[in-house]
Amino acid sequence: MSQGDYIRALREVAQSSGSILDSNQDLSAYEIGARHDAGRAAGVLRPSSTEEASRLLAVCVEQGLTVIPQSGNTGVVSGSTPDESGTQLVFSLDRLKGIDVNLRNRSVRVGAGVRLSELNDTLDKHGLFFPIDLGADPMIGGMLSTNTGGGRFLRYGDVRQNTLGVTAVLADPDGTILDLSQGLRKNNIGVDWKQVFIGTMGSFGIVTEAVLNLERRPQQSATALIVPSSDEAVYDVLAVLETELGSQLSAFEGMSGNAIRHALNHVPGLRNPFANGDIPDFVILVEATRTWSPREGELSIDDLLEACLAQIWELDSAPLADALVGRPEEIWAMRHALSEGVKSAGHLFAFDLAFERGVLMDFLTYMRTDLPSEFPELEICDFGHYGDGGVHFNLSHPGGPPTDLAVYETRLRDWVFDVTMQRFRGSFSAEHGIGRKNQAYFQKYTPEVIKRLNKALKNATSPAPLGAAQFH
Amino acid sequence: MSQGDYIRALREVAQSSGSILDSNQDLSAYEIGARHDAGRAAGVLRPSSTEEASRLLAVCVEQGLTVIPQSGNTGVVSGSTPDESGTQLVFSLDRLKGIDVNLRNRSVRVGAGVRLSELNDTLDKHGLFFPIDLGADPMIGGMLSTNTGGGRFLRYGDVRQNTLGVTAVLADPDGTILDLSQGLRKNNIGVDWKQVFIGTMGSFGIVTEAVLNLERRPQQSATALIVPSSDEAVYDVLAVLETELGSQLSAFEGMSGNAIRHALNHVPGLRNPFANGDIPDFVILVEATRTWSPREGELSIDDLLEACLAQIWELDSAPLADALVGRPEEIWAMRHALSEGVKSAGHLFAFDLAFERGVLMDFLTYMRTDLPSEFPELEICDFGHYGDGGVHFNLSHPGGPPTDLAVYETRLRDWVFDVTMQRFRGSFSAEHGIGRKNQAYFQKYTPEVIKRLNKALKNATSPAPLGAAQFH
Numbered sequence: 013m014s015q016g017d018y019i020r021a022l023r024e025v026a027q028s029s030g031s032i033l034d035s036n037q038d039l040s041a042y043e044i045g046a047r048h049d050a051g052r053a054a055g056v057l058r059p060s061s062t063e064e065a066s067r068l069l070a071v072c073v074e075q076g077l078t079v080i081p082q083s084g085n086t087g088v089v090s091g092s093t094p095d096e097s098g099t100q101l102v103f104s105l106d107r108l109k110g111i112d113v114n115l116r117n118r119s120v121r122v123g124a125g126v127r128l129s130e131l132n133d134t135l136d137k138h139g140l141f142f143p144i145d146l147g148a149d150p151m152i153g154g155m156l157s158t159n160t161g162g163g164r165f166l167r168y169g170d171v172r173q174n175t176l177g178v179t180a181v182l183a184d185p186d187g188t189i190l191d192l193s194q195g196l197r198k199n200n201i202g203v204d205w206k207q208v209f210i211g212t213m214g215s216f217g218i219v220t221e222a223v224l225n226l227e228r229r230p231q232q233s234a235t236a237l238i239v240p241s242s243d244e245a246v247y248d249v250l251a252v253l254e255t256e257l258g259s260q261l262s263a264f265e266g267m268s269g270n271a272i273r274h275a276l277n278h279v280p281g282l283r284n285p286f287a288n289g290d291i292p293d294f295v296i297l298v299e300a301t302r303t304w305s306p307r308e309g310e311l312s313i314d315d316l317l318e319a320c321l322a323q324i325w326e327l328d329s330a331p332l333a334d335a336l337v338g339r340p341e342e343i344w345a346m347r348h349a350l351s352e353g354v355k356s357a358g359h360l361f362a363f364d365l366a367f368e369r370g371v372l373m374d375f376l377t378y379m380r381t382d383l384p385s386e387f388p389e390l391e392i393c394d395f396g397h398y399g400d401g402g403v404h405f406n407l408s409h410p411g412g413p414p415t416d417l418a419v420y421e422t423r424l425r426d427w428v429f430d431v432t433m434q435r436f437r438g439s440f441s442a443e444h445g446i447g448r449k450n451q452a453y454f455q456k457y458t459p460e461v462i463k464r465l466n467k468a469l470k471n472a473t474s475p476a477p478l479g480a481a482q483f484h
Numbered sequence: 485m486s487q488g489d490y491i492r493a494l495r496e497v498a499q500s501s502g503s504i505l506d507s508n509q510d511l512s513a514y515e516i517g518a519r520h521d522a523g524r525a526a527g528v529l530r531p532s533s534t535e536e537a538s539r540l541l542a543v544c545v546e547q548g549l550t551v552i553p554q555s556g557n558t559g560v561v562s563g564s565t566p567d568e569s570g571t572q573l574v575f576s577l578d579r580l581k582g583i584d585v586n587l588r589n590r591s592v593r594v595g596a597g598v599r600l601s602e603l604n605d606t607l608d609k610h611g612l613f614f615p616i617d618l619g620a621d622p623m624i625g626g627m628l629s630t631n632t633g634g635g636r637f638l639r640y641g642d643v644r645q646n647t648l649g650v651t652a653v654l655a656d657p658d659g660t661i662l663d664l665s666q667g668l669r670k671n672n673i674g675v676d677w678k679q680v681f682i683g684t685m686g687s688f689g690i691v692t693e694a695v696l697n698l699e700r701r702p703q704q705s706a707t708a709l710i711v712p713s714s715d716e717a718v719y720d721v722l723a724v725l726e727t728e729l730g731s732q733l734s735a736f737e738g739m740s741g742n743a744i745r746h747a748l749n750h751v752p753g754l755r756n757p758f759a760n761g762d763i764p765d766f767v768i769l770v771e772a773t774r775t776w777s778p779r780e781g782e783l784s785i786d787d788l789l790e791a792c793l794a795q796i797w798e799l800d801s802a803p804l805a806d807a808l809v810g811r812p813e814e815i816w817a818m819r820h821a822l823s824e825g826v827k828s829a830g831h832l833f834a835f836d837l838a839f840e841r842g843v844l845m846d847f848l849t850y851m852r853t854d855l856p857s858e859f860p861e862l863e864i865c866d867f868g869h870y871g872d873g874g875v876h877f878n879l880s881h882p883g884g885p886p887t888d889l890a891v892y893e894t895r896l897r898d899w900v901f902d903v904t905m906q907r908f909r910g911s912f913s914a915e916h917g918i919g920r921k922n923q924a925y926f927q928k929y930t931p932e933v934i935k936r937l938n939k940a941l942k943n944a945t946s947p948a949p950l951g952a953a954q955f956h
Binding site: 115116117118119161165169170172173190194195196197198200201202203204205207208210211212216228251254255257258259260302303304307309310311316319367368369370371397400401437439441442443444445446454457458461462464465466471472481483 | 587590611642660662674675676688700728729732781782838840841909913914918933934938945
């Protein structure tokens with residue numbers, strides 16, 4: 013079947029000529045991913061409604077075409093771009109734009125092509141927000157497909173915990189539309205099918221619309237930098253903060269001294285907040301937030317955080333080496349600069365890992381000891397969401413990429429992932445999902461019984477090829 | 485095959501003689517459910533480990549026996565008892581008792597046969613609890629199988645949102661053990677299979693063990709009774725409380741005047757808290773809690789709640805008719821007596837419904853108007869979890885059951901469920917799950933495409949008969 017044939021078939025069911033871009037047009041925006049993975053698309057489908065998505069997907073199934081769902085294309089595992097064959101169609105959700113706020117239900121019905129920032133701009137006037145806090149600005153479809161967590165996971169949970177409903181289109185001969193879009197918070201009539209479409213990279217169906225839980229936007233915040241006296245001390249500090257702040261504790265982020273140093277060196281406009289400019293080996297960023305405005309007779313949020321730190325200073329275990337309450341904007345500017353900082357420091361190898369909270373510091377201690385014997389040239393410049401066990405485990409190769417980059421990278425990833433999965437029972441994909449970039453590790457670490465279950469689930473939902481990842 | 489044959493086969497793989505009770509013994513404790521549904525069991529299997537559960541289940545599959553998983557047997561939809569055929573085996577989890585607390589991960593690994601109260605007693609010394617607040621005292625297995633929510637859903641979510649991992653045994657020829665019991669908070673390596681075993685009444689596999697999220701136990705609380713000036717006013721009150729209390733808001737429970745009246749009349753030891761003893765038509769119970777102890781310079785929790793009520797009194801929309809901050813024990817005693825109260829008032833028809841939050845009051849208004857024209861003899865005495873859209877919609881038939889109870893009940897349930905599902909897009913099973921009692925309504929309201937997916941999922945996981953509910 014020639015390209016002309018299927019393009020004709022697709023045009024027959026499309027709502028408008030804008031729904032299909034073919035290979036005669038500039039498709040590069042849809043072919044290149046956030047971390048510079050680049051493929052070649054046979055064409056791009058851009059449905060403007062769930063119904064059109066269904067009709068287009070049915071044609072693709074009929075014609076045997078492989079479809080790669082894509083929304084904001086900000087992912088970092090090559091999960092939303094076509095491969096290099098030039099035969100895959102990008103199925104872009106970027107025209108699915110509706111935002112319908114339900115104030116009484118504290119929820120929103122939103123198209124998969126709405127950007128997180130667009131959504132939050134709309135919600136701002138209602139004092140609400142979608143509480144997934146990310147460095148990137150993805151679209152909702154991609155957030156569901158990777159089940160992102162981000163910096164306030166500890167307080168608000170991940171995308172899964174904030175999804176009330178979805179509408180999904182299946183890659184079957186009918187392009188079946190699954191309407192699971194009730195906005196109920198409680199509903200137990202059997203299998204919760206929406207879960208299958210969250211965190212699965214679009215392989216089991218394409219989410220076109222979601223109903224999301226919203227939260228009230230914080231009105232006050234206070235931020236501190238804490239230097240623990242030891243790795244163990246992190247848990248003493250966290251336990252006190254969780255008790256004393258309750259859900260006012262909204263972030264507990266770990267930052268290595270190396271990552272901070274690179275940010276201060278490479279990103280303009282940052283101020284070194286530490287005494288004498290001496291950067292500690294390891295720092296915790298703590299944030300407290302409140303949804304209400306300051307109230308008479310109430311301890312201010314800064315005083316509250318100070319009181320908590322005073323209480324921690326007095327613990328018998330002496331978990332603090334240093335602590336300072338600082339200006340939130342300044343501290344967060346530093347936190348948000350870490351990513352750019354570590355990229356500027358050398359060639360970056362980035363890992364998106366998670367552990368049980370109590371195991372995370374053991375992993376980091378192990379790495380500080382054992383990585384140098386395996387890869388003495390690498391510098392650890394990690395940071396991440398230590399309150400929930402997540403870590404962006406970054407390794408920097410000074411002065412640029414090593415010779416034989418591909419071989420080196422494979423050896424490094426094999427080693428780091430083995431330590432993660434086998435020694436510390438962690439996850440090699442905390443919140444970035446599965447794509448071509450880490451597909452081989454999915455194959456390696458996934459038990460056969462799970463692959464078998466995944467295959468049956470795939471056959472039952474979307475038997476046709478769909479997505480860049482493969483789960484069986 | 486005779487009973488002797490399969491009992492012999494089961495005994496061959498059992499760990500001890502206590503693992504199997506046969507029909508010569510008194511099985512009534514396993515045959516009778518919480519709401520007096522009673523069946524007849526061919527026998528009871530009581531494995532003491534996941535491995536034994538696997539071996540026993542494999543024999544059942546081989547012998548073609550139908551197995552009904554059961555833990556605390558406190559469910560109310562006939563989902564954990566055998567039918568009257570005398571051919572079904574109860575698969576009791578009541579010997580799976582381990583409790584292994586992980587303080588740093590703020591989680592616990594717990595056997596399916598541990599009672600909620602046992603778990604919380606163990607956690608108490610650590611200042612932690614499993615935050616699902618129920619009137620009953622179920623075992624963990626049943627809580628997962630129904631995905632219960634309860635009175636603090638608004639603050640803590642349901643069982644699903646607090647489950648980090650499960651171990652499940654499948655009803656296939658191998659009695660396959662699925663170990664999904666990592667205690668990670670972040671992990672996105674494809675399908676989150678544990679979701680399939682939550683809220684599905686054991687039909688897809690038997691959960692023998694779970695890893696659960698824990699929360700810090702509240703140290704302070706304040707409680708108020710609020711009389712809204714109209715149905716609409718409920719939402720104004722809720723919006724202010726969610727903003728001003730943040731996550732200190734831990735309950736927002738609706739109580740009809742009828743339910744309160746029956747509790748005060750029928751349950752000894754309660755005090756009427758209302759001015760002149762006049763019971764309003766509709767009351768909201770509001771609770772604020774804090775995980776920390778009272779702190780110097782801080783607004784007390786009672787003063788905070790008073791300040792919030794004062795702010796609500798001053799709203800232009802005048803949403804309050806009355807409000808009083810009262811003694812938590814006294815107010816909760818009344819709340820917890822509602823269930824017994826409405827049972828004493830006449831013959832009770834109980835419905836476990838949920839709606840979008842903004843639709844719940846519309847449903848109640850509709851019912852107050854339209855129920856009397858269909859069923860003039862019934863009294864509405866509802867109460868429930870209005871902060872999340874859930875309602876225990878109770879209807880009382882004064883003076884005892886109507887003549888022709890079965891016919892009457894079917895007509896009533898048909899009508900209430902049609903209004904719930906079709907007019908108000910709600911759920912006929914908010915948190916009680918599916919069992920023989922509401923199986924027919926599952927069949928009626930579930931789209932064919934979902935039944936087809938459920939069937940494929942069933943074939944892929946536990947192809948043999950398992951559980952009292954059927955999802956296809």
